[in-house]
Amino acid sequence: MREDDLSILVVDENRLRAGVIEEALREAGYGRVTLVHEIAGLVRRIEELAPDVIVIDIENPNRDALESLFQVSRSVQRPIAMFVDHSDRGMIEAAVEAGVSAYIVDGLKKERVKPILDMAIIRFKAFAKLRSERDDAKRALGDRKLIDRAKGILMQQRGIDEPTAYDLMRRAAMEENRRMVEIAQSIVTAAGLLGGKGKE
């Protein structure tokens, strides 16, 4: 059987991520890829499509429903098992780590499933990385605001200029082996507690 004979269903509410996975699968020669974004009617879609492989976001709340459908195999023509039966421990861990799960039709060979899962894991990971980078960026912005506020407090309370205030905080961070933002947080908190003005 060629790759394009396999029917793959991607269930992901994240349209962007689902699109990226679809594209990657098509490029790898899988022609029969279906995307489902909405939970409603998922069970019926699976009955219609009879997919060989289902790739699903691990956080999808409908996984319990999906698994019960596979147990009551009356509603699906072919029994479907979780990928656990088709892969090794390392792959299971990698998938859960990346936030992706998959269900495979019974009898499908391990080596036919692996490239699909590998691809999904890589794409999910890339998305998780993007999200954490975005979170980091947000945090960095928050940190900078906090440092600016602490600097303002120091300038006002000690009557010093900006470079001196900054230098004071930097030295404190080095001496106490703490991050700049932690020093800034202490200054802002202390100013609040002591009734000082926390505003810039």
Place this chain on the structure above:
Amino acid sequence: MTRGIIRFGFLPLTDAAIPIVAHEMGFAAEEGVALELSRETSWANIRDRMAVGHFDAAHLLAPMPIAAALQLLPLSSSIIVPMALGLGGNAVTVSSALWAEMKAHGATSLSTAREMGAALRQVLQQRTRAGLPKLVFGIVHAFSAHNYDLCFWLAECGINPMLDVSIAVVPPPLMPEAMQTGHLDGYCVGEPWNMAAVARGTGVIVTSKIEIWKDSPEKVLGVRESWADTHKDELKALLLAFDRSARWCANPGNATALASLLSLPIYLSQPVEVILPALTGSLEIGGAQRRIPGFLSFDAPHSTMPEPAHAAWFYAQMVRWGQANLSKQNLERAMKCYGPETYAETIGVQYRQRGEIGGFFDGRIFDPKRIESYLTSLPFATA
């Protein structure tokens, strides 16, 4: 002194109170462990994350560790149950439309579980005569007390759950919406998801778990066996913390504080007034207020002692509905999941093994040693 971090998964339900309170009220910290709570979206997710070692312990459906021990679930890993997380707490809610039909067949706010079932049976018979489609009832998982409670109640009332209705799996927080949008006609779920439908005016509670089976098990503390073997001190600390937490939760004076805590966005994210009725045992059944003492009980150690006979009953239901095969070995495996010894020893109480269990609304007594004759005495048994 902190012995270590215990990574713990839970679902947004009122019966996740013991772990949440153990963390929030500082009982875990006082016993020397730090609980890292993680709210999950499905039982499958909790199971997977336990199997790969992301979680050491979790808030679990009471039959799940048994299903795992019998290899009935994917990614089954060895999970032991050293403690239960309370008794009761489920209810059966039907849509306003179905309630109107049940009322027309004699159901009232004072009806017993059996009378409610009789009214439902008449509704179903009338629908069959009129050629209307089957009613759909929601449960949270194939291996859940909800599934067995609902089917036990229906069957005893003369309704074959495998033929006369359709059963669908829906995540607990989505139940009220699924019913509002007409995908479900009724469901059996833990709190606050029954009261959530009552509060919206879209559903009516018709019976509760305590009426179907008094003092019945619902959620348990599931612990990865490999973790328990290597973290004996942490496990004891966890049991001590949970025992204190259960006692705090069981104190009626703490009900409002508990409801406020659970209502936080990181936990249940539901209004206090929706959570509180289950904790005070004052619920609206059949549209009228009713006192149901012990609706959801955290009374330690009575409500928190894991009971192997309960595990045997769940296993019997798995056999009854064709999920598992009947064998002596399977029964032993099921009962072995629930180990009361460590908890009893840790809190210094004597555990006395129970032979038979009762409290069922059908009046039958269950004896794990006579599982076969029990099963043949039940209606619609496939075994």
